[in-house]
Amino acid sequence: MTTFAPVQEQAAEAAVELLPICIEMRGAGLPSVFILEALFRSSEYEAIGFLFQMWHKAKEPKERDEIIADIQQILDDVTMTGIIERPAVSREGVRALIKDLRAFKDALRELVDRQGGISWLAKETGIPQPSLSRLFNAGSKPHRATLLKIREALGDEGTNLISPWLDR
């Protein structure tokens, strides 16, 4: 029989406790890939287990969607390795960035709608719909990992639009 270190055992125990919620999530139509990746990462990120429990207790669909978008955000961040240095943004630069972001998201939304809409994109990328809705509705800059998945789904047209934003 394999012997685990106490920390591993504790993490495994915590992950197993989340299994019933995983099944509930699958029943709610969330992609299995998303659920499994989140479960796998929950041993390192205590926040994921915490958000699973919050999702389980949430009564409103809107609350559940927000929590799923939070978990997806954590999973996207996992793809980052090392310290990525970005140029500092000036006060004027912030205004320009917000304006450019709006224009970029409008163009991206138009392209996505032409291909089949957010539900189509969710299927193609494996990103839950609530995360994609947050991407288009919130004013924040989309995560690089998310943009890469969307670019792949959209093909050539997506490449031209998305590539300049990957490292901006």
Add this chain to the structure above:
Amino acid sequence: MEIVITGWGLRSYLKLLDEGRFTEEEYWGQMRPDILMLYDLGNPKFHLGKFWSPAATQGLTVQSGWKMKWHNMGPGGAQRRLPVLLFEGDAFLCEAYVKVSDYADARGIARFSAQAVNIRKGSYEDCGRLR
């Protein structure tokens, strides 16, 4: 001590500004001077629980994680929160949020908890220093 602007901090700043959760004037006139006080953690304001408190919620605690708080600011009297991780002598500005409910606060702390793990691992976007 450096005040590091992380990618989460910058993105949330853009988001909250774009959503009208605060104005540029409020940020430059009130919030930014408060954040710059991180260079002097001995300042008595850091003993006020209404301004500075540990990042913890419903059983989830972020080690060396803190919340900077602003109450009743701007239209609608928003409760703004800026999570700050004090790590290896620096202050890392993470994802700011508006506390519209305890539920929103718990989610904000959960996201911060994950960001703190990444910072400790040395995986984050460095968007410059606040000076």
